[in-house]
Amino acid sequence: MVVCSHFRESLPFETFTDADYSDHGGFSGAAPATDPIITLSVFSSESFRRRLPSSVMSLLPVSANRTSSALTTQRLLYQLSSDQLAIQKQYDQLSSGRRVLRLSDDPAAANRALGLNRSIDRGEQLVRNANSVSGFYDSSDDALSRIDNALIQARGAAVEGVETVISDDVRTAIATTVREAIQSVFAAGNAMFRDQQLLGGILNSDAAFQYDGNEIVYGGNSAVGRTEVGLGTPSSINVTAAESLGAYSMILEGDPLNASLDHATRLVDMRGGKGVTPGVIRISGGAEYTTVDLRTAGTIGDVADVLSSLEISGRKLDVTLLDDSIRVAYADGLAGTLAIEDSAGSTLAHDLSIENPGGFSAPPIIGDKLMPRVTTSTKIEDLDYGAGVDLSSGITIQQGQQTFNIDLSDVETMGDVLIAINRSGADVHASLNEAEGRVQLRSLRSGVDYSIGENGGSAARSLGIRSATETTRLSELGRGRGLVLNNDSVDLTITRPDGTELGLDLEGAETIEDVLTLIRNHPQNQDTSRVLVSLNQMGNGIELQAPPGAAPIRVSQNQFSNAGTRLGLIAEGESEAFGVMDGSVNKVAGVDYLPLEAGGALDTLMRLEAAILSGNEGEIGRLQSRLDEDLDRASGARSRVGIWSRNLLDMKAATETEIVQMKSQLSNEVDADLATVISDLSQRQIAMEASMRIIGQTSQMTLLNFL
Template sequence: MSVFPTAGSRTSVPLQNQRLLTQLHADQTTIQSYYDQLSTGQRIQRIGEDPAAASRAISLQSSIRYGEQLVRNADETTAFYASADQALSVIDDALIESRGAAVQAASNVLPDDEREAIAIGIRQAMEQIVSAGNTTFRDHQTLSGILQTGPSLVAEAGTVLFTGTQATGQTKASGNVTVQTTVALQSALGNSEPLVHGEPLDTTLTEATRLIDTRGGQGIRPGPLRISDGTSWQEVDLSTTATIGDVKDVLESMDLNGRSLSVTIQNDSLRIEYQDGLAGTLAISDPPGSSTAADLNIENKDGFDPPPLISGKLTPQVTAGTTLDQLNGGAGIDVSAGIQIQQGNETFTIDLSDAETVGDVIIAINRSGADVRAVVDQTNGRIDIEALRAGVDYSIGENGGTAATALGIRSATAETTLDSLGHERGILNLTDAPELTIIRPDGTELELEFEGLETVQDVLDAINDHPDNQDVRRVTASLNSVGNGIELVAPPDANPLTVRQAEASSAGNRLGLIPEGENEAVGFTQSGTAVFVGSDYALREPGGAIDSLLRLEQAVRDGDTYEIGRLQEQVDDALKQAVTSRARVGIWTQNIEIMRNNASDQVVSLNEQLSNTIDTDFADVIANMNASQTALQATMQLIGQTSQLSLLNYL
């Protein structure tokens, strides 16, 4: 509080009045400031009153708002977790009931009405899972994709179609920590599993290969590098390059004391030498702050290695933009014939005649109408195909060419093991009779014993190399050129091609040559050739809890105890997966509660600091205001006294 002294010497009346009015105004302003502090609870009303404290307060207020938002995020996330836990609880209970039903149905002495009752119970459990899978919370799918607008699981004609996504919600919970707010349905139910994990496509380096797609996806960081011919260093800037071809062009444009460089792009590396082909020093290094030469694997700092310099493997990554000509080690692949996808009783033929890149193939498959989703697995350099419809079998085969094989996505190949046939049942080897007999049109019988055979290719070789099958009437065995399965071809004669299995054998059934429940099948004549076309011996199941329950329901009705046992194991696995997902949600809930409490405690601490910085000290303000009021009263009294003075007071 400022107080102006009363002048003790003679002063003019105007000056004296001005000093007193100034004191009066200062007292009133001070009192008003104290009133403002008392009414607002803050000692700072404007930044100019205390700039340092105001700056601290602004920073603290920003941190408080951030912390309060973290608390709100944690509360929202906890609510999502509670919804997910409830949905997973329903799934767990349904799977437990289904497992018990499978154990009960494994008995082969149940009457049909009891089997039907058990099957209906399994169907109800499946419907409960579908309902739980479609659970929403605040207009978002709890398990089926955070961006999904409608039901993700749609029951249709004894099957269930997955139309959702695997997208999960995320939110910031603490500092730079981002947490997942929803559960992907695949992790909870195992649905939409890949039907086929494709074979590596073996791509090569080309001028069009992007730098970011090299080194297995780690990429090359373009920047400057230094090159020397042994006399002086030159720095070349590669920061604007985007492809291997750009790097080649820039390096070949250099002039090293009259000598030019030649860059050859090999399958997986670069070859750098002088264009004249002569010897000499060729040193390459990175300037400080750059790693381009190291990323390109062409460092030769001291020039000890003579040209040509061969870079280390650059490992180009398979992406949607990879051209088909780059695949197969640079030899390219021919996919013009297209592929076939068998989905239950439906066949989808996919035209790939216009495909030029891996992305074109992916788009063609995804737009084929088949309930599949093709994706590029960049990590492993392959195409994966996921099944979206539970309750049907899938098959991916050829359409008269080799496209499916070349793309690595044929579901039944010659490398399929015999032990994996029939859902891992395999083929029982007999000791007293051949497992399979092929009767040629001319009546010659080719007896096949499967002892020592491990793959379908071994079976094909056993037929083609059979000692009694080496004449002009020989039977040729190969994989079907359309779809999947084994095809037998022979010159025509009086009888058709016939395949027969021993009474105790299942070789023909497992290989798709003989229908289930039968021991013999015959072929037909086509265009003057005896032909026998087998069916797919390695049908693929979509997998997941829903698919297992749909199949279990049918197996219970059929009384197929082996199939019930197999599917019971799948239900057990699905239950473990669902329980694990629920446990994961529980752990997430605990973690988010800890982070929420930390954020809440931090907000309390920040509010305390803010209070110490800008809040009013009421006791101090009241004391100062009383003093200011006393000073104001004194000033007003002095003004009153001085205003009564006249000339007579000075005589």
């Protein structure tokens, strides 16, 4: 055994007896218990090494062999450098409080820490989002609360205003109360938070409502902001003026427009919007199948072009697009077998209704009911199932006392029609419901009536947006109050220029068409001097015309009936109307019998103010029910904000709890145990001191030390 006896005094090692050696697989020779020696390099038992203090472990291995001085010095300097680095690492842990300062310290823990840090950052961002959204909710609730209070106040004023015996001063005071409610709703509708409209659309910094004379114009948008405040669907941060005030209300949704197939009709627009999925089909003339890859087809024209270029069993195909179908046959027009099938995973032939497995049906194969939907790119010539419509005359929009004539003579697509309407200057917004192929018109101005009619042709009817037609029900007239008719007697009398009277009993009539039919078919109106009746060619309303005679046409309503007024033939407050000469005929041109109201809380309040000032009890009573609807709408919007706010608090609390838990896990992964670090540092310092002593003593050794 090699013993470095001169190290005995300087090394802080335990004293081992020979019993210790024998217990740990050491030499069998005895060793004096009072003579500690370094024999570390010859023991390999792990159980023995575990009994050594860390200060000893830091010195392993200390070579006891006869080596060169340079190698011994290099090994000892390496030992000293390792001790210095270990001490510096522990100093870093003490100063930072972190056990893992870099990935190399503990790669597994560092990887877990990175994931926890990302989750904590995301959670903290969600909390910041929640704090920001909470401000929107609180401000929105305040604005909606003011709207609720104003509508309740106006509802009370309407109840007072419907009294029959009220002085002018009292009536004016009641109307002033309604005016204050209008101002309150107007201000709440323009409420802002962080330079953004609360009700007028997110990211809109301008006032949503503005006065134009005595009328109010809505200039906001329907944009809704959303942000993530927890896991799941992003939460809305605002309600719109349409949801809370009924602004931007839809005043008209036109009749469905029917389009025909066109070479440029997109596959996604077919089958009523369900679409046709491009795929691979197989075609056979009775022998082998030809595979046709149509996965890149975008339009029905692409499908037709590819199929028309094929030769099946030496015969070319002829593919024709019809109004609502596609026809596949042989170009020579002769019969034969024409099998069309979908390849595995494809549904193209099935979607186009041209599937013909095994050639069971003889050509031509016709796939019908493809129903292309109407989009902004649909051509005007493709409307009405391909017959096209004539829009050259244009349409007329009556807005209060203003009339806007819209030129549609140059439009080519439905998108052009919408642009022409939206740029007309009228306070309406036109859009297209592509799912149903309907033109939608929304109002932007409160306090006025709207009317969409003709400008000398049939463009409005062709677009399905003429607001008053023959199908209008009589129960809809008078703003939903219908007609007041006499019991079993004449309700309306039309006196022709020749003096012939046409008495009309409207009992049983249900639509405007029924009224027109009664006039046309009246027994006293079948000669050459008959009264012709139709809808106005300009605007809306009923038009009566007859050859000139001794007196003009006269329309009168009898007894208690208000049929003439509600049909737009007699002015409000009058009992009769007279015709005027228009060229070679005598004519009564009625006004629109179905004016459209802008809708919404502000429109209701403005109409209520006017009705109270004029003492129109019937109108006040009608507007009371509308006020109830407006209040329900505003209260519903406020309720939604309250629910959002409650959910927001719950999600915020859950996120904050999750952040605390993740920070605790992060601390367990990367934070240092200060007690352990201090203990290890003390031992490292002892080990470093030992290393320095060894270096100092070995640097003085001579050859005699090894003899």
